[in-house]
Amino acid sequence: MVLTHCHMGINRGPSAGFAVLLGMGWDPVDALTAIRAARPIAHVWYAEDALRWHFDREGASPAKRRTTLARVARWREENPLDVVRIIRGIRASEGD
Numbered sequence: 001m002v003l004t005h006c007h008m009g010i011n012r013g014p015s016a017g018f019a020v021l022l023g024m025g026w027d028p029v030d031a032l033t034a035i036r037a038a039r040p041i042a043h044v045w046y047a048e049d050a051l052r053w054h055f056d057r058e059g060a061s062p063a064k065r066r067t068t069l070a071r072v073a074r075w076r077e078e079n080p081l082d083v084v085r086i087i088r089g090i091r092a093s094e095g096d
Contacts, residue, residue, distance in 0.1 A: 008090050009039055010083060015046035022054040028068055029075050036079060041086045047072060 006013035014035050021031035028051060035042050048069065055065050 008041075008087065010041055010043050010086060010090075011045035014039060014042035014044045015050055018044050018047050019050035019053065022050060023057075029071050032072065032075055032079075041081065043081050043083050043086075045083075 006016075017035055018028075018031055021034070022028065026034075028047070032044060032047060035044055051065075051068060051072065054060075055068075060068075
């Protein structure tokens with residue numbers, strides 16, 4: 001088992017977890033869906049960076065890179081988050 005985390009659990013920790021799942025052979029969209037199910041406020045901002053690392057690691061073809069990045073972009077469109085509102089809410093609760 002591997003635990004990745006960051007201060008708010010919105011971008012860095014979930015993105016690192018995404019990279020771990022890619023390294024374990026997960027489909028990128030399935031990985032994003034699983035992360036969001038476990039952490040509904042996870043935006044995974046650095047998913048595309050993790051994908052580029054993964055593509056380089058596995059020697060993915062240009063076609064696979066384009067197709068996968070398009071699938072991730074479509075997932076983001078279908079699963080939007082108001083990250084600014086979420087971060088403001090967390091910061092406000094930390095002031096208590």
